[in-house]
Amino acid sequence: MAEALLNTMGQGRFRAYSAGSHPTGKVNSFAIEKVQSSKYSTDSLRSKNWDEFATSDAPKMDFIITVCDTAAGEVCPVWPGQPISAHWGFEDPAAVEGTDDEKRRAFDKVFRLMTNRVRLFVNLSFGILDQTAIKRELLNIGKTDAAE
Structure with missing residues (x-):
């Protein structure tokens, strides 16, 4: 969902990739449903292992933002180019057990x-912020839950 959001809301200024430490091999159907219901493209979405982006021939990353609460405790790969990193923890909606409606509510949240x-x-304002300020802003954004 984060990949689709950033690629759409960034209006061409960013190229986002989503990946995980233990991909299932397919994008969660509730995530696809949520992204499609928001009229965002799902064309390029696929299940990816984050190791794919830690190689020397991987796309250059300026930012690495982990989003899954469980990722905060994992050892991430060493990313080429020393991108700015931050953690924006979210409960994993794919881990929710229950009815389809309960799962949809978790993905909606x-x-x-x-x-x-x-x-x-x-x-x-990326053009006027230095790397330290950008890092600080990314960490602050990770604490923002105003949409709840």
Whole structure:
């Protein structure tokens, strides 16, 4: 969901990739449903392992933002080029057990929170902020839950 949000809301200024430490091999159907219901493209979405982006021939990353609460405790790969990193923890909606409606509500909640944080991110003044200020702003955005 974060990949679709940033690629859409960034209006061509960013190229986002989503990946995980333990991908399932397919994008969660509730995530696809949520992204499609928001009229965002799902064409390029696929399940990816983050190791794909830690190689020397991977796309250059300026930012690495982990979003899953469980990722905060994991050892991330060493990313080429020393991108600015931050953690924006969200409860994993794919881990919710229950009815389809309960699962949809979990995806809705995370999507709203992600949308709010991505909106703050894409509106940062990257042209006037230095790396330290950008890092500070990314960390602050990770604490923002105003959309709940």
